[in-house]
Amino acid sequence: MSQMPWWQRSVIYQIYPRSFQDSNGDGVGDLPGIGARLExxxxxGIDAVWISPIYASPMADFGYDVTDYCGIDPLxxxxxxxxxxxxxxxxxxLKVLLDFVPNHSSNRHPWFEASRSSRDSPxxxxYLWRDPAPDGGPPNNWLSRMGGSAWEWDPLTGQYYYHAFLPEQPDLNWRNPQVRRAMDVALRFWLDRGVDGFRVDVLWLLIKDAQYRDNPANPNYVVGEPAHHRLLQSYTEDQPEVHDIVRSMRATLNEYGDRVLIGEIYLPVPQLLKYYGAHGDGADMPFNFQLLNARWNAAGIANMIRDYDNALPEHAWPNWVLGNHDNSRIASRVGMAQACVAAVLLLTLRGTPTLYYGDEIGMTDGDIAPDQIQDPAEVRQPGIGQGRDPERTPMQWDSSLPNAGFTDGRPWLPIATTTSVRDQEGDPSSMLTLYRRLLSLRRSNTALMCGAIENIAAxxxxxxxxxxxxxxxxxxxxxMGAKDATVQSPSGSVLLSTVISRTGEAFVDGDNQVAAGEGVIVIVRPPTSTPMRNDRDSVRASRP
Structure with a gap:
C-alpha cells in the first residue's frame, strides 16, 4: 500500500470557497476562512482538499470566468x-488541489481584450472567431450551455466569437500553440508554489471541430431539458485532439513529482475511460459522475459498479463522486436515511472518493427565492431546474441565527437548514459521526483502501x-429500500453499521437481517481450509 500514489490512498474534500467560511463579514467565504476551518x-479524516476557483475574476460565473490565471481575486x-x-x-x-479553468477565460481577460481589439491583433x-453566415446570423447552430446561441456578435471587428457558456466566458483556441504555452505557464506558476494537483474544468470541451460543422439534432430530446440538449454535441465536445492536450498537462505535472491530474468529464464510461490515456499518460482520474444521476436502485447501482470496474484498463484507478457544486445534494436526492447509506457506499467502493463540503452533516439543497437567485444558468434559463444555487449554500457550522456561524454579515446565499457541525459533534447517531467512523475505518483498513471489489450483487x-x-x-x-430485508452473507462480525447498536454483532453464514435504510460493514471470518483467491481485481495502481 505504501507504494501507491498518495491520491489513490486519499479521500478528497471539495471546498466551494464562497460558501465555506467568511472571515471579514462581507458574506462571501475566503481563504482566511478556509484556514480557520482547516483543522x-x-x-x-480527509487527505486532500480541492478548492473551487479563487483566481481573479469579475464573477460573472463565480470564478469560472478568469482574468488572471496567476492571481488571487481580492474577494x-x-x-x-x-x-x-x-x-x-x-x-x-492535507494535500491541496486547485481548480484549473482552461476552456475559457473572462471577456475582460487582457488576452481577450487584445484579441477583440482588431482582426490583425497578434x-x-x-479565441474562436468566425464570419457571419450568409444571412448575417451566427456561423453555425452551436448552442451555449447557459442558453441561446454559443456565438456572440462583436460589432467592433464584424465577427462572432464562440462561448460554450456565458458570453462573458469566451472559449480559448487550444489549437493555437501560444495558448497551450500560456496555460502551461499558469500550471507551473501554481506547481512552483507547492500545489499538489488540479481538477481541470470541462476537460472534454477543450477542442472544437476544425471545420465548424453544425451539430446534428438530438432525436431523444425531451421538452423542458436545457436548450442545448436539442443538439448532439458531436462537434463541440470530446474531439480526438483533446487527448494530446491531456498528455501535455500530464507531462508537465510529471516534472513536479507525484501530482494528481483530475478531469471534469461528463461522458459515458466507454468515452470517459479514454481520458486515462493508453499507458497512464492521461488524467490520473477522469471524474466518474455516475452516482450523481443514478436512480437509487440496488440492481441498477450494482450493474453500474460492476460494469465500471470491469471496464477499467489495467493501468487505471477508479474514483467515485457523490456530490459537487453543480448537482443537487445527496440528502435532497435520496432523503436523510438513505444519505447515510450513500455515505457507506461512497467510502467503501474501490477507488478514490470525493466528498462535497456539508454532505458530512447531511446538508440539503437550499430554498432559493426568486429574488435571491445568483446562478447565471438559472437567470438565463428560468424554470428548467438548472440553477445551482441550492447546492452552494453556506456551510452550517453552528445553530446561531441567522447565519449558522458562516459570516457576521449577510450571506451571499441564504442558509439552507438548521443542522450544523456543532449540533452533531459528540452525537453517536449523527451523520457527522458516521462520516468520521467511516473515514477512520477506511484509513486503517487495507481492504477498503486498496483491495479488490468482488461479488457485487443485488x-x-x-x-x-x-x-x-x-x-x-x-x-x-x-x-436502499424502506423495509427490513434479509440477505445471504458470510459469517463475521459487524465493524460498522448506520444502526450503531449493531457494532460487534455477529453475522452468521447464511441469512442475516439488514434494516430499512441500513448500511453495514462486516469483517468476514477467514475460512479454515479454502485458500484465498488471487484474482485480477487485486490492487491495480495506475502508476507502479
Missing part, C-alpha cells in the same frame, strides 16, 4: 494568504459486495 477538515484574499493556507494544509497532512487567434433493495485484500475480507450490505 476541522483534517480531523474529519478571496491575496497570494500571500494562499501560500499561508498551503503551508497550514501541509502541516496538517492574439486574434487565441437482493431486492439490498446492494451487497465484498472488499478483499490478501487475508482481509469485508462484506458490505446497503439497504
Amino acid at each position: 476541522y477538515v483534517a480531523t474529519l 478571496f484574499g491575496t497570494l500571500d494568504e494562499f501560500e499561508q493556507l498551503m503551508g497550514q494544509a501541509h502541516r496538517l497532512g 492574439q486574434r487567434d487565441w 437482493y431486492g433493495d439490498v446492494l451487497t459486495y465484498e472488499r478483499r485484500y490478501r487475508n482481509q475480507r469485508l462484506f458490505v450490505a446497503l439497504n
Whole structure:
C-alpha cells in the first residue's frame, strides 16, 4: 500500500470557497476562512482538499470566468494568504488541489481584450472567431450551455466569437500553440508554489471541430431539458485532439513529482475511460459522475459498479463522486436515511472518493427565492431546474441565527437548514459521526483502501459486495429500500453499521437481517481450509 500514489490512498474534500467560511463579514467565504476551518477538515479524516476557483475574476460565473490565471481575486484574499493556507494544509497532512479553468477565460481577460481589439491583433487567434453566415446570423447552430446561441456578435471587428457558456466566458483556441504555452505557464506558476494537483474544468470541451460543422439534432430530446440538449454535441465536445492536450498537462505535472491530474468529464464510461490515456499518460482520474444521476436502485447501482470496474484498463484507478457544486445534494436526492447509506457506499467502493463540503452533516439543497437567485444558468434559463444555487449554500457550522456561524454579515446565499457541525459533534447517531467512523475505518483498513471489489450483487433493495485484500475480507450490505430485508452473507462480525447498536454483532453464514435504510460493514471470518483467491481485481495502481 505504501507504494501507491498518495491520491489513490486519499479521500478528497471539495471546498466551494464562497460558501465555506467568511472571515471579514462581507458574506462571501475566503481563504482566511478556509484556514480557520482547516483543522476541522483534517480531523474529519480527509487527505486532500480541492478548492473551487479563487483566481481573479469579475464573477460573472463565480470564478469560472478568469482574468488572471496567476492571481488571487481580492474577494478571496491575496497570494500571500494562499501560500499561508498551503503551508497550514501541509502541516496538517492535507494535500491541496486547485481548480484549473482552461476552456475559457473572462471577456475582460487582457488576452481577450487584445484579441477583440482588431482582426490583425497578434492574439486574434487565441479565441474562436468566425464570419457571419450568409444571412448575417451566427456561423453555425452551436448552442451555449447557459442558453441561446454559443456565438456572440462583436460589432467592433464584424465577427462572432464562440462561448460554450456565458458570453462573458469566451472559449480559448487550444489549437493555437501560444495558448497551450500560456496555460502551461499558469500550471507551473501554481506547481512552483507547492500545489499538489488540479481538477481541470470541462476537460472534454477543450477542442472544437476544425471545420465548424453544425451539430446534428438530438432525436431523444425531451421538452423542458436545457436548450442545448436539442443538439448532439458531436462537434463541440470530446474531439480526438483533446487527448494530446491531456498528455501535455500530464507531462508537465510529471516534472513536479507525484501530482494528481483530475478531469471534469461528463461522458459515458466507454468515452470517459479514454481520458486515462493508453499507458497512464492521461488524467490520473477522469471524474466518474455516475452516482450523481443514478436512480437509487440496488440492481441498477450494482450493474453500474460492476460494469465500471470491469471496464477499467489495467493501468487505471477508479474514483467515485457523490456530490459537487453543480448537482443537487445527496440528502435532497435520496432523503436523510438513505444519505447515510450513500455515505457507506461512497467510502467503501474501490477507488478514490470525493466528498462535497456539508454532505458530512447531511446538508440539503437550499430554498432559493426568486429574488435571491445568483446562478447565471438559472437567470438565463428560468424554470428548467438548472440553477445551482441550492447546492452552494453556506456551510452550517453552528445553530446561531441567522447565519449558522458562516459570516457576521449577510450571506451571499441564504442558509439552507438548521443542522450544523456543532449540533452533531459528540452525537453517536449523527451523520457527522458516521462520516468520521467511516473515514477512520477506511484509513486503517487495507481492504477498503486498496483491495479488490468482488461479488457485487443485488437482493431486492439490498446492494451487497465484498472488499478483499490478501487475508482481509469485508462484506458490505446497503439497504436502499424502506423495509427490513434479509440477505445471504458470510459469517463475521459487524465493524460498522448506520444502526450503531449493531457494532460487534455477529453475522452468521447464511441469512442475516439488514434494516430499512441500513448500511453495514462486516469483517468476514477467514475460512479454515479454502485458500484465498488471487484474482485480477487485486490492487491495480495506475502508476507502479
